[in-house]
Amino acid sequence: MHKQAREAFNNSFTEKGYEEFVESLSSAFPGQLDFRVAETPVFVPKELTEKILRASDEIIETLLSPDFRAKTDRAVPPNQHVPGENAHTSFLAIDYAICRNAAGELVPQLIELQGFPSIFGYQAFLSETFRKFFDVQSNFGYLFGTNSLDEYVSKLKALILGDEQPENVILLEIFPEKQKTRIDFAVTEQMLGVKAICYTKLIREGRQLFYEKDGRKIRVKRIYNRLIFDDLFNYPDLQTSYHFTDEVDVQWVGHPNWFFRISKFAMPFLNGEFVPETRFLSDYQGDFPSDLQNYVLKPLFSFAGSGVQLHLTKADLEAIADPENYILQRKVAYEPVIQAPDGLVKCEIRMMYGWTDSAEKPELLISLSRLSRGEMIGVRYNKDFTWVGGSASFFEH
Numbered sequence: 001m002h003k004q005a006r007e008a009f010n011n012s013f014t015e016k017g018y019e020e021f022v023e024s025l026s027s028a029f030p031g032q033l034d035f036r037v038a039e040t041p042v043f044v045p046k047e048l049t050e051k052i053l054r055a056s057d058e059i060i061e062t063l064l065s066p067d068f069r070a071k072t073d074r075a076v077p078p079n080q081h082v083p084g085e086n087a088h089t090s091f092l093a094i095d096y097a098i099c100r101n102a103a104g105e106l107v108p109q110l111i112e113l114q115g116f117p118s119i120f121g122y123q124a125f126l127s128e129t130f131r132k133f134f135d136v137q138s139n140f141g142y143l144f145g146t147n148s149l150d151e152y153v154s155k156l157k158a159l160i161l162g163d164e165q166p167e168n169v170i171l172l173e174i175f176p177e178k179q180k181t182r183i184d185f186a187v188t189e190q191m192l193g194v195k196a197i198c199y200t201k202l203i204r205e206g207r208q209l210f211y212e213k214d215g216r217k218i219r220v221k222r223i224y225n226r227l228i229f230d231d232l233f234n235y236p237d238l239q240t241s242y243h244f245t246d247e248v249d250v251q252w253v254g255h256p257n258w259f260f261r262i263s264k265f266a267m268p269f270l271n272g273e274f275v276p277e278t279r280f281l282s283d284y285q286g287d288f289p290s291d292l293q294n295y296v297l298k299p300l301f302s303f304a305g306s307g308v309q310l311h312l313t314k315a316d317l318e319a320i321a322d323p324e325n326y327i328l329q330r331k332v333a334y335e336p337v338i339q340a341p342d343g344l345v346k347c348e349i350r351m352m353y354g355w356t357d358s359a360e361k362p363e364l365l366i367s368l369s370r371l372s373r374g375e376m377i378g379v380r381y382n383k384d385f386t387w388v389g390g391s392a393s394f395f396e397h
Contacts, residue, residue, distance in 0.1 A: 001048065035181075035389065036389030037390055040340075040387060041127070041369065041392040042369040042393045044394065048098070049395045055272065055275075056364070059270055060361055075260040075263065076260045077260070077301065080260070081257065082252070082256040083245070083246075083248075084255065090117070090258070091117040091258075091354060093118045095110070096109060096348065096350075098335060100335040109274060109332040110276065111332070113266060118352045120365065121187035123142075123352070139397045140397065141394060142395070143365070159354040161194070164222045166194055167213070168218065168221040170195060171194050172227045173185070174199045174231055174232060175200075194224060196226075199227055200238060202240065202241060204248065207248050209250055222252075223250050225253065230301070276329055282323040284323075286318070288328075293312075296328075310331075341387075342386075345371050350369070352367055367392075367393040371387060371389060373387075374388075
């Protein structure tokens, strides 16, 4: 997107260098890298950065509105309501497609938002590694609000550890060793001293939670939650000491209820030039747009892109028995903006925020980007392509 930075990078790029770069990522955390890393980071020019930040500030204003919690109470399924919800989410991720407006300018368009942590550890590690192996100009940076990796790690510690010792804080997942994002768990443990613990390994005694380490039972005082509780329904026969709706004495960093509140469910409450028209399907009361080819249907209570329908008919929509649990969103046209050696590539940028309990609003810390040549951004739409996959973003100062 930034012409000079792109040309400098592409001129210095070699396949051998890329292979050495990926090998460096893999060898630092053996057996943990389980997704494709794109050949290039994204270089974001100042003007586009300013629009992304303005879009995010407008979205955050809605999240800060006094009635937001009341509006989103229905988002939390009654059978997945976790006690001990804090006043606001601890994390915020806002995903933008990079598009072009009628005036020919690059603009962000909101795709999704999440009140859930992203891969904060891995993205810093990835960005630092890009700088080691490739030509990233000095007037581009990947951090916000901090000037160095050490400062960034200090902010993560304050957010995730709070006042607790690292061994009393766990990263919670289900079968973490099988998760695609497990390299982030490994980086997080190296950075913060926080271990990834499987939900099935938690031991409940009254209102207290423990896990075992080296034959010792260690009290869990704080949970850095990476578990989407919806995933537990994929394992109906799990026998566990602790169930996530139990009342226990722990602090949640990333309380599970906020995962539902700040999600696709929140999108109909947002508006602005960077937010595509989004409404609950039930709001149409059967009077659907005539140009359905320009809309995408998304179920509220499914995640990671499952259930999304890109090609719709009126009959499809009329057949839905619970329209209040779907949103209809105007499609956005991703602009192919990343110059690869063999053509142009589309991209999406996720802005990643932390929000300590005492702060008035979330703080932008870092970002990630995803590159695609397929119809959608996900892995299954980009098989057998190069210059696609997960990546870092560097923003012009």
